[in-house]
Amino acid sequence: FQWPQTTHLHHHHVSSITTTPPSSSSSRRFKRASSNNNNIIILHEHANENTAAAAAATAASSTVPTMMIDTTATADADADATTTASDYEFNQSELQSLQQQHLDELSTTSSSFSPNNLISPYSSSSSSAIRGPTTALIYDTTLRDGTQMESISVSCDDKLKITKRLSSFNIDYIEAGWPGSNPKDEEFFHRAQVELDAYTFSKLVAFGSTRRKNIAASDDTQIQLLVKSMAPTVCIVGKAHLWQVTDILRADPTENLNMIRDSVQYLVSQNNRVVMVDLEHYFDGYKFNAEYTLQCCQAAVDGGASVLVMCDTNGGTMPWEIERITKETLVHFPKTTFGIHCHNDCGLAVANSIMAVQSGVGLVQGTINGIGERTGNADLCSIVPSLALHCGCENMNCKDNLEDITSLSRFLDETLNRTPDRSAPYVGASAFAHKGGLHVAALERSADSYQHINPAMVGNQLRVLISELSGRQNILGKIKEMDLDIGDEDVVAERALVILDRVKRLESMGYTFEGADASVDLMILHSTQGYCPPFQVLDYTANVYDTNVDSASRVMSKMETHGLDHHDTSMPSSLARATVKVRVLDDHDHTDNGFLDRLEVSEGDGPVDALANALKKALEPSHPELQNLRLIDYKVRILDPESATRAATRVMIEFKDVSTGRKWSTVSVDRNIISASLNALVDGFEYALKEVVAACVIDFE
Numbered sequence: 001f002q003w004p005q006t007t008h009l010h011h012h013h014v015s016s017i018t019t020t021p022p023s024s025s026s027s028r029r030f031k032r033a034s035s036n037n038n039n040i041i042i043l044h045e046h047a048n049e050n051t052a053a054a055a056a057a058t059a060a061s062s063t064v065p066t067m068m069i070d071t072t073a074t075a076d077a078d079a080d081a082t083t084t085a086s087d088y089e090f091n092q093s094e095l096q097s098l099q100q101q102h103l104d105e106l107s108t109t110s111s112s113f114s115p116n117n118l119i120s121p122y123s124s125s126s127s128s129a130i131r132g133p134t135t136a137l138i139y140d141t142t143l144r145d146g147t148q149m150e151s152i153s154v155s156c157d158d159k160l161k162i163t164k165r166l167s168s169f170n171i172d173y174i175e176a177g178w179p180g181s182n183p184k185d186e187e188f189f190h191r192a193q194v195e196l197d198a199y200t201f202s203k204l205v206a207f208g209s210t211r212r213k214n215i216a217a218s219d220d221t222q223i224q225l226l227v228k229s230m231a232p233t234v235c236i237v238g239k240a241h242l243w244q245v246t247d248i249l250r251a252d253p254t255e256n257l258n259m260i261r262d263s264v265q266y267l268v269s270q271n272n273r274v275v276m277v278d279l280e281h282y283f284d285g286y287k288f289n290a291e292y293t294l295q296c297c298q299a300a301v302d303g304g305a306s307v308l309v310m311c312d313t314n315g316g317t318m319p320w321e322i323e324r325i326t327k328e329t330l331v332h333f334p335k336t337t338f339g340i341h342c343h344n345d346c347g348l349a350v351a352n353s354i355m356a357v358q359s360g361v362g363l364v365q366g367t368i369n370g371i372g373e374r375t376g377n378a379d380l381c382s383i384v385p386s387l388a389l390h391c392g393c394e395n396m397n398c399k400d401n402l403e404d405i406t407s408l409s410r411f412l413d414e415t416l417n418r419t420p421d422r423s424a425p426y427v428g429a430s431a432f433a434h435k436g437g438l439h440v441a442a443l444e445r446s447a448d449s450y451q452h453i454n455p456a457m458v459g460n461q462l463r464v465l466i467s468e469l470s471g472r473q474n475i476l477g478k479i480k481e482m483d484l485d486i487g488d489e490d491v492v493a494e495r496a497l498v499i500l501d502r503v504k505r506l507e508s509m510g511y512t513f514e515g516a517d518a519s520v521d522l523m524i525l526h527s528t529q530g531y532c533p534p535f536q537v538l539d540y541t542a543n544v545y546d547t548n549v550d551s552a553s554r555v556m557s558k559m560e561t562h563g564l565d566h567h568d569t570s571m572p573s574s575l576a577r578a579t580v581k582v583r584v585l586d587d588h589d590h591t592d593n594g595f596l597d598r599l600e601v602s603e604g605d606g607p608v609d610a611l612a613n614a615l616k617k618a619l620e621p622s623h624p625e626l627q628n629l630r631l632i633d634y635k636v637r638i639l640d641p642e643s644a645t646r647a648a649t650r651v652m653i654e655f656k657d658v659s660t661g662r663k664w665s666t667v668s669v670d671r672n673i674i675s676a677s678l679n680a681l682v683d684g685f686e687y688a689l690k691e692v693v694a695a696c697v698i699d700f701e
């Protein structure tokens with residue numbers, strides 16, 4: 001292939017970057033000179049005085065801060081077609097140290113990185129660059145890069161639903177899919193024109209790639225589908241790493257520059273679309289060959305791109321490299337808005353994105369809950385609050401909706417059928433959950449002592465967990481939260497100590513209370529004067545009748561004979577029957593104490609199911625609100641497996657009131673799994689009726 005002898009790049013500050021053909025010798029050395037325009041010129045070490053003077057003259061008319069003018073002989077200009085990126089290896093460390101030196105000089109003589117000098121995105125001038133750190137546009141790619149995560153797939157209907165939700169949060173750009181990839185994404189952009197009309201805050205973005213090599217942009221099917229999508233903004237991925245171009249794309253480096261420039265130019269020409277370019281492998285590419293990577297930027301700018309997005313595609317860039325490369329890049333393109341797109345392969349995607357904004361980037365790409373290819377993309381649920389609350393990023397359109405971010409995060413998980421990550425920063429259920437006694441005691445004195453922000457700012461809440469690591473303040477906090485009238489301060493303090501002691505002893509027996517909020521509340525209620533439970537189980541039985549005692553293989557052959565699978569409810573199973581006798585508080589009872597006894601029998605798929613059914617049947621006539629009660633999770637853990645069939649069992653049950661959506665959990669431990677289950681069931685039913693007890697005057701105890 002023919003490496004261009006000279007490439008002239010015409011845009012803003014970059015007036016000329018001169019390159020020469022790669023020589024077959026692998027490494028080159030450079031020396032530094034300077035022109036009368038204060039630019040730094042990097043010359044090949046064999047440059048003679050004439051070439052240096054000529055270079056200085058070129059540089060004098062240029063405002064490019066650093067120019068590489070390589071004056072080696074051009075004898076090998078007709079380099080053979082097998083030349084690859086490795087033949088084009090500059091002495092990178094030397095080049096980088098010269099560039100760094102120049103940047104250091106710049107920062108002492110100019111205030112170009114001072115926030116006061118940054119151009120506001122809210123300015124009406126379209127030629128202004130948007131610059132962090134006080135300003136950031138937020139670009140969501142949940143529906144494109146997010147769906148590249150293993151096990152995630154979103155229907156077209158859900159894509160529309162999620163887009164509306166993101167728009168109500170005031171996300172600036174929503175990249176909703178790749179129309180050239182599949183019919184679903186094509187359908188999305190078709191339906192979006194009609195169905196998303198009312199949701200105009202966000203700009204919808206269609207994603208694609210630069211044209212294929214060696215064809216015209218107008219002939220490229222992918223590009224045509226982007227045009228057809230009618231999306232007002234399109235974002236195309238282009239390669240910005242010389243080695244990726246030569247060895248992976250297997251394209252001529254110049255052709256790659258043309259692919260970027262032509263594709264942008266063509267898309268801009270179609271209804272004056274806003275075109276952004278995702279520069280793939282930007283940071284790795286810059287480290288490999290900065291000059292070529294900057295040429296890719298220039299090609300995008302020449303084509304008319306509005307935003308150039310620097311991508312840490314492989315996720316291996318360190319924060320200080322993000323800072324250096326971003327600052328160096330921005331020096332060359334003072335009038336261009338840059339964006340950042342980070343992956344989380346080193347767990348640094350959020351830090352790297354924030355570092356890029358601190359270094360001047362004005363647009364951040366990320367996803368809700370950090371979903372995305374491999375280990376995910378940068379999590380907007382961390383980036384947005386961090387920028388707003390810790391980085392002084394005042395100009396961010398979604399900033400006023402921060403209180404909605406926890407709900408947005410849960411909405412996405414719910415829609416994608418994912419279990420929310422409890423320990424997610426800002427939005428996770430545990431983000432402001434305090435367990436250690438010392439912390440809870442300190443929080444009592446000041447909410448700021450162990451929290452970086454007020455959880456309400458992001459729509460989350462402080463939670464105090466009760467466990468064996470609690471101190472008395474954990475219990476006092478719970479009592480306060482329950483707003484109970486237990487007595488004067490001394491009585492409350494004394495009760496708290498008793499409860500704390502019980503918690504610690506029960507946890508040493510295998511209970512765990514931090515996931516069983518209802519059992520803790522009941523423990524506190526039970527120590528309240530005048531409290532009486534709304535019912536009491538007087539006795540119960542649970543029986544299993546089974547005439548199908550079979551080995552696994554015979555069970556299987558029976559199922560095959562009957563043509564059943566394990567989802568089939570008619571699969572042969574044992575029959576379980578339970579009786580429950582309760583004494584229950586009943587408004588209609590006119591006996592002296594307001595309680596009546598009821599005995600019920602029920603069947604179920606197993607003994608615990610039968611018991612739950614019988615208990616509900618016995619209580620419902622007196623408390624019809626229990627119709628809304630559902631058991632939504634039942635967990636069993638064997639605590640001492642070495643005790644085999646005598647092992648102690650911990651049962652945890654989660655309940656839900658379907659009329660209010662409220663959920664609660666209970667716990668019990670016993671060597672008899674049926675007893676443990678019944679106790680956890682009783683706690684759960686009692687908790688459901690806890691409001692009823694206010695009317696009760698009799699204490700069973």
Ligand SMILES: CC(=O)SCCNC(=O)CCNC(=O)[C@H](O)C(C)(C)COP(=O)(O)OP(=O)(O)OC[C@H]1O[C@@H](n2cnc3c(N)ncnc32)[C@H](O)[C@@H]1OP(=O)(O)O
Pocket residue numbers: 145148178180181182209210211212213237238239248249250259280313373
């Ligand atoms: C870093 C990122 O996340 S980029 C986004 C990645 N996301 C996806 O790939 C999801 C959607 N992708 C798809 O649906 C499909 O891969 C398609 C429709 C885009 C392409 O499918 P196919 O035509 O079957 O090609 P395939 O998937 O094998 O892609 C490789 C081709 O794309 C070319 N290509 C890769 N990147 C680019 C680019 N930036 N510009 C132009 N062409 C490119 C490759 O050179 C190769 O073409 P070649 O075989 O002629 O050399």
Ligand SMILES: CC(C)C(=O)C(=O)O
Pocket residue numbers: 145237278279280281311312313314341343
């Ligand atoms: C296409 C770009 C944005 C990308 O996903 C990446 O480089 O990681």
